[in-house]
Amino acid sequence: MSDTEHVIAANEGQPVGSPSLTLAGETEELPRRGLARFVPRWFRILWENNKSRAGLIMLAVFVLTAIFAPLITTHDPSASVGLPNEKPSSEHWLGTTQAGEDVYSKLIYGSRVSLTVGFLAGGLVTIISVLIGLTAGYVGGIVDDILSFFINLMMVVPTLPLIITVAAYSPVKGLLPIILILGFTGWAWGARTKRAQVLSLREREFITAAIFAGEPTWRIIVREIMPNMTSLIVAAFIGAAAGAIGAEAGLQFIGVGDLNSNSWGTMLYWANNSGAMLTGQWGWLIAPGLALALLMTALTLINFGIDALSNPHLREE
Amino acid sequence: MTYYLRKIGFFLLTLWAAITLNFFIPRLQGGDAAEAIVQRLVGQGQAVDPAQVEAVRNMLGTPDSSIMEQYFSYLQNVAQGEFGVSYSYFPYTVTHMIADTLPWTIALLGITQVFSFVIGNMIGAWAAWKRNGTFDSWVTTFSNFFGSLPYFWIALLLLYFFAFELRWFPDSGGYSGNTEPGWNWAFIKDAARHAALPAISLMIVGPIGWVMGMRNNMVQVLGDDYTRLAVAKGLSQRRIAFMYGARNAILPNFTAFAISLGSLVGGSILVEQIFNYPGTGRLMFEAIGNRDYPLLQTIFLFITIGVLTANFIADLLYGVLDPRVRRGGGAS
Amino acid sequence: MALLDVRNLSVSYLTKKRPPVRAVHDATFSIEPGEIVGLVGESGSGKSTLGNAVLRLLQPPGAITGGEVWFDGTDITRLSEDQLRRMRWRDLSTVFQSSMNSLNPVITIEEQFKDAIRAHQRMSDRQIRDRTAELLEMVDIDPSFMRFYPHELSGGMKQRVNLAMALALRPKFVLLDEPTTGLDVIVQRSILTRLRGIQQDHGFAVLLISHDLGTVMEVSDRVMVMYAGEIVEEQDTQAMLAAPQHPYTRGLLGSYADPKQTEVEISYIAGRPPDLSKPHQGCIFAPRCVDRIDLCLEEAPGYTMFESGRVACHVASMWLQKPNGEGLPPRRAFASAVFDERHEARAAAAPVLQVEHITRTYTRRRGFSTSTVDAVVDVSFSLERGQVTALVGQSGSGKSTIARMVTGVERPDAGSITMDGTIRVDQLRGKALKDYRSRVQYVFQDPFSALNPAHTIRDILSRPLKNYRGLGRGQLGPEIERMLERVGLSPASQFIDKLPHQLSGGQRQRVVVARALAPNPEIIVADEPISMLDVSIRAEILQLLDELVKGSGISMLYITHDLLSARLLADKILVLHHGRVVEHGDASEVITNPQHEYTQELLNAIPNPFAMEAAAAD
Numbered sequence A: 001m002s003d004t005e006h007v008i009a010a011n012e013g014q015p016v017g018s019p020s021l022t023l024a025g026e027t028e029e030l031p032r033r034g035l036a037r038f039v040p041r042w043f044r045i046l047w048e049n050n051k052s053r054a055g056l057i058m059l060a061v062f063v064l065t066a067i068f069a070p071l072i073t074t075h076d077p078s079a080s081v082g083l084p085n086e087k088p089s090s091e092h093w094l095g096t097t098q099a100g101e102d103v104y105s106k107l108i109y110g111s112r113v114s115l116t117v118g119f120l121a122g123g124l125v126t127i128i129s130v131l132i133g134l135t136a137g138y139v140g141g142i143v144d145d146i147l148s149f150f151i152n153l154m155m156v157v158p159t160l161p162l163i164i165t166v167a168a169y170s171p172v173k174g175l176l177p178i179i180l181i182l183g184f185t186g187w188a189w190g191a192r193t194k195r196a197q198v199l200s201l202r203e204r205e206f207i208t209a210a211i212f213a214g215e216p217t218w219r220i221i222v223r224e225i226m227p228n229m230t231s232l233i234v235a236a237f238i239g240a241a242a243g244a245i246g247a248e249a250g251l252q253f254i255g256v257g258d259l260n261s262n263s264w265g266t267m268l269y270w271a272n273n274s275g276a277m278l279t280g281q282w283g284w285l286i287a288p289g290l291a292l293a294l295l296m297t298a299l300t301l302i303n304f305g306i307d308a309l310s311n312p313h314l315r316e317e
Numbered sequence B: 001m002t003y004y005l006r007k008i009g010f011f012l013l014t015l016w017a018a019i020t021l022n023f024f025i026p027r028l029q030g031g032d033a034a035e036a037i038v039q040r041l042v043g044q045g046q047a048v049d050p051a052q053v054e055a056v057r058n059m060l061g062t063p064d065s066s067i068m069e070q071y072f073s074y075l076q077n078v079a080q081g082e083f084g085v086s087y088s089y090f091p092y093t094v095t096h097m098i099a100d101t102l103p104w105t106i107a108l109l110g111i112t113q114v115f116s117f118v119i120g121n122m123i124g125a126w127a128a129w130k131r132n133g134t135f136d137s138w139v140t141t142f143s144n145f146f147g148s149l150p151y152f153w154i155a156l157l158l159l160y161f162f163a164f165e166l167r168w169f170p171d172s173g174g175y176s177g178n179t180e181p182g183w184n185w186a187f188i189k190d191a192a193r194h195a196a197l198p199a200i201s202l203m204i205v206g207p208i209g210w211v212m213g214m215r216n217n218m219v220q221v222l223g224d225d226y227t228r229l230a231v232a233k234g235l236s237q238r239r240i241a242f243m244y245g246a247r248n249a250i251l252p253n254f255t256a257f258a259i260s261l262g263s264l265v266g267g268s269i270l271v272e273q274i275f276n277y278p279g280t281g282r283l284m285f286e287a288i289g290n291r292d293y294p295l296l297q298t299i300f301l302f303i304t305i306g307v308l309t310a311n312f313i314a315d316l317l318y319g320v321l322d323p324r325v326r327r328g329g330g331a332s
Numbered sequence C: 001m002a003l004l005d006v007r008n009l010s011v012s013y014l015t016k017k018r019p020p021v022r023a024v025h026d027a028t029f030s031i032e033p034g035e036i037v038g039l040v041g042e043s044g045s046g047k048s049t050l051g052n053a054v055l056r057l058l059q060p061p062g063a064i065t066g067g068e069v070w071f072d073g074t075d076i077t078r079l080s081e082d083q084l085r086r087m088r089w090r091d092l093s094t095v096f097q098s099s100m101n102s103l104n105p106v107i108t109i110e111e112q113f114k115d116a117i118r119a120h121q122r123m124s125d126r127q128i129r130d131r132t133a134e135l136l137e138m139v140d141i142d143p144s145f146m147r148f149y150p151h152e153l154s155g156g157m158k159q160r161v162n163l164a165m166a167l168a169l170r171p172k173f174v175l176l177d178e179p180t181t182g183l184d185v186i187v188q189r190s191i192l193t194r195l196r197g198i199q200q201d202h203g204f205a206v207l208l209i210s211h212d213l214g215t216v217m218e219v220s221d222r223v224m225v226m227y228a229g230e231i232v233e234e235q236d237t238q239a240m241l242a243a244p245q246h247p248y249t250r251g252l253l254g255s256y257a258d259p260k261q262t263e264v265e266i267s268y269i270a271g272r273p274p275d276l277s278k279p280h281q282g283c284i285f286a287p288r289c290v291d292r293i294d295l296c297l298e299e300a301p302g303y304t305m306f307e308s309g310r311v312a313c314h315v316a317s318m319w320l321q322k323p324n325g326e327g328l329p330p331r332r333a334f335a336s337a338v339f340d341e342r343h344e345a346r347a348a349a350a351p352v353l354q355v356e357h358i359t360r361t362y363t364r365r366r367g368f369s370t371s372t373v374d375a376v377v378d379v380s381f382s383l384e385r386g387q388v389t390a391l392v393g394q395s396g397s398g399k400s401t402i403a404r405m406v407t408g409v410e411r412p413d414a415g416s417i418t419m420d421g422t423i424r425v426d427q428l429r430g431k432a433l434k435d436y437r438s439r440v441q442y443v444f445q446d447p448f449s450a451l452n453p454a455h456t457i458r459d460i461l462s463r464p465l466k467n468y469r470g471l472g473r474g475q476l477g478p479e480i481e482r483m484l485e486r487v488g489l490s491p492a493s494q495f496i497d498k499l500p501h502q503l504s505g506g507q508r509q510r511v512v513v514a515r516a517l518a519p520n521p522e523i524i525v526a527d528e529p530i531s532m533l534d535v536s537i538r539a540e541i542l543q544l545l546d547e548l549v550k551g552s553g554i555s556m557l558y559i560t561h562d563l564l565s566a567r568l569l570a571d572k573i574l575v576l577h578h579g580r581v582v583e584h585g586d587a588s589e590v591i592t593n594p595q596h597e598y599t600q601e602l603l604n605a606i607p608n609p610f611a612m613e614a615a616a617a618d
Helices: A003-011 A034-038 A041-048 A050-067 A103-139 A141-156 A159-169 A175-185 A188-202 A205-212 A217-254 A264-273 A282-310 B002-024 B033-043 B050-060 B067-080 B094-129 B134-147 B151-165 B185-222 B225-232 B237-275 B280-289 B293-321 C047-054 C081-087 C109-118 C125-138 C143-147 C155-166 C185-202 C213-219 C237-242 C247-254 C294-298 C314-321 C343-348 C399-406 C430-437 C457-469 C473-486 C505-517 C535-552 C563-569 C587-592 C597-605 C609-617
Strands: C004-013 C021-031 C036-040 C062-071 C092-095 C173-177 C205-210 C222-227 C230-236 C304-306 C309-311 C351-366 C369-384 C388-392 C414-419 C440-443 C523-527 C555-560 C572-577 C580-586
Touching (some): A041 A050, A050 A282, A103 A282, A159 B280, A159 B293, A188 A217, A217 A264, A217 B151, A264 B151, A282 B134, A282 B151, B151 B237, B185 B237, C047 C205, C092 C155, C205 C213, C213 C237, C230 C237, C230 C247, C304 C314, C351 C399, C369 C399, C369 C555, C388 C399, C388 C563, C430 C440, C440 C505, C457 C473, C535 C555, C535 C563, C563 C587, C580 C587
Parallel strands (some): C440 C523
Antiparallel strands (some): C004 C062, C230 C309
């Protein structure tokens, strides 16, 4: 509560705080043995949760696929290596595109595109939302009013139409503008949650204590507030990455992205436009979407574990 | 009272902001926007239709007018409902084109969104009520997987299997060529058949967001003190579930409903394109492909205003549902 | 036949990842119709868990792991939820802690009553409204409030509503779990008085659960004392006051005192409650007990019955068998906190802080209307070197606002605050403010929130040392250890690398004090430093504060709502009411001889079991 509300509430006879009574033993840290000491707490909690563990493993598979793509693909994904619109065969496991490219190789390389866009755009969104949320929450006052207005504005403006419109006007095509556009349009929800978190942290007495200990503002924000927000920021990053991956695929699918990329969305664009349904090329039609779905599922599963981190009611106990 | 005033103020302010945003998007590329667009069209090797240039100039102003002049003439146009002529559907005005397609989108969106909200929240509430039971586990796993599936991919699959392979539903369009548009039964039945697949694809993924949100809200509310006291009072399970549980848990979802409209509109653009459904989403898609900027701009504007209005109405309704914001008093 | 008969009840918290926590162990007691029985315990005693278990309101991961609860001849632990529901509220009802959200926020007060009544009785709307009005009047609330929503009522009013609702169906038994904790002391008193009157009229049985011994003893016929999940003593109230048997009960009683006496002394119990997830041998209180003998560590004591009650203690049992104590070592007392009287020095002391006519008003804009609150009005006082001045008042009295103005966090709208005769605190900014902070430090109220959970003790204490005393890397370690020893955290090496959640509340508060001492300040502003600690350990921290003043000549502004600690620690007391000073003077003078009506009201509102003893002795 702000100081004013504190006093007004008190004057109306409301109780101010109550004794905090903890259950003995509840707050004890579990002993850490061996390697466990070097693993950050949030990772351990994620690993312990069944759902997020599955997600972490799936994500690892995708990352490894992307890194070792040249080793596991059979052809150059952008080269025309076969007859167009072929069905899956031993030569081309998932068939070929309308330009004769090997679908399987494109699929594997597509993981690079999705992961890159996901993590870069997700990272950009997270950074912006942290900056805005943190400033709005900590500084308060008129700055908060202005920033909150922008946050609310960006939340109600429909994102995909906005992204589409901006992308349509963009003179440059390719991954970079997509990453930038996604980054600058997707931060609103994250900013709002971080702002709420900062507002509640600010009420904690250790912040005032830091002021009394002579700490400058920047140090308070970096050393006192942010370490208490790590879980939230990590969860937001993963959610943002998942969102960016989906949005990029959607953009490519509509055709406002880079039509020459290996992105799974672009693959679906061409599959749709080249009548893959008519020619019965189920490999080309299903595989990119399935890969997309699995990657996004992996990220959502990881976030499940983080949900449990912040809301004790949902923990598996 | 002040709550309502604040919401009205916010609505007007965001309305103005959205309109202004719409003004600036094409101008983000710097220089003379109209010229840049025209140059790009030329650069793409397309024959540049004079009507196109005309339309673009009308929309974006001539190079010698100042930004402020352009802005005010833009505002004037918006206020008068003058959005120019669509060059790809010349000589129809933009407004005409949108009016033509809007009912289809509203019908599809409206029904699916409401349905998703209702069903999704009910499933979520039930899962929370039977927390950690079999139903809950299934719901959670299902939501997890299907919730991350992209709309458009599911739509593609549905189209492929049910329209192409099985031939249960038509593969495109809003209605067949052999029915007469109008309020007759044959037409409505035909339109419904065409809308079935798009609707189904939206309703598979639609409720999922609500399911998990409501479930988590409700789990929290059921752990709250007043729920515990309600149990101590010996109230019936039904009463507790509805008036104490769901009634409180749905409040945050309510605001989320309005905000989610924005993303559902986005999803429908993709779905309409896949099914060739004659809605505003597909129109937007075509506008992009045809570089019909006046049409594109205005569709964006309409979509934004639509979402803002829906959001505003949801805010007003929220005031009715939650007495804490309505009748003063501070934070709960 | 007893109305409520609890037999060997055990409750544990069972989590998947950690060993189970044994919250309640083998609890047995009974309550007769019309009796008021009190249950007293501190953090981790299991008293609330026991209450919840009796009413079968436990939530996972808590579960009853043994025993039975018999109510009016029926074993309610074996009933199905459906069968139990019919008994709920009609036969046994409850009032939750006052800080909780007991009322559904989206329905009116009237509807909440309607819910409770309709679930068990057929009554028309009209009848329900009449009954509700009747109930509200019974707790001194105007019936027109029934059309309001919960958030429109104050905390005290909400709790009265909860009480009225608990009595709606004329139950035979009411469980009150910390019903007045956190409320204004005067509001507490009025609710308790009301409760006693209603109980006498209607004759229902009560189990009153609280950590506040004074409240419990004033109201109850019989008192049970709980420690670490076990009931260690039970006696009729008067008998327990006159002759507490269990060492823990003695320790608890020793933490209370009547501030109005000429000689006031309180004691504390060293140590902290045991970890209930680990098995233990022998008496559960033995590690902290001053009367401990070898037998206590080997064998858990059973109950010894005597005329006015029972006790689970080997030593007490031995004394009960041999009242003249032959062959037994004398009973020992817990450490007393000793407070130094500094009367002589006071007259000569020079004021280090002079506050003159300060005023602070808050304006709040809600839409188009503004409301103003006069937080502080024309307050003046002085703080002498090496002395303690206490600001006493309830919530909303302005005491915290004054603290913030003295420390420079806020500025008064009028008046001045001067340090050392020259520095105008109310005009400081920038570097001057930072320098001021090295001379005036703050001790916080909530030990759980005053330390950053992500930093070790070393990190926390090194900041002020670096910022104010410019200590370099090598010098930090030894200085931090010295500071920890100074506040009684010994050996320092054991604490220096721990995280806050690994320390107890009392230990954390010592770290907070150590941090405040780091820049060698001249003034410490302590804002309710002990109110969030368990009663039995408060005296320890108070003594620490007293030693600092005595030993280092630090001046202290002590802010509290608790007159007892003010009397013990302070040289001078100011009583605040709605932002104004209504009384001031020597500490003992103000309390033994209050002049202002409000001070008298405050003093009378403090639950005082010893007054009952005195009255009973007459």
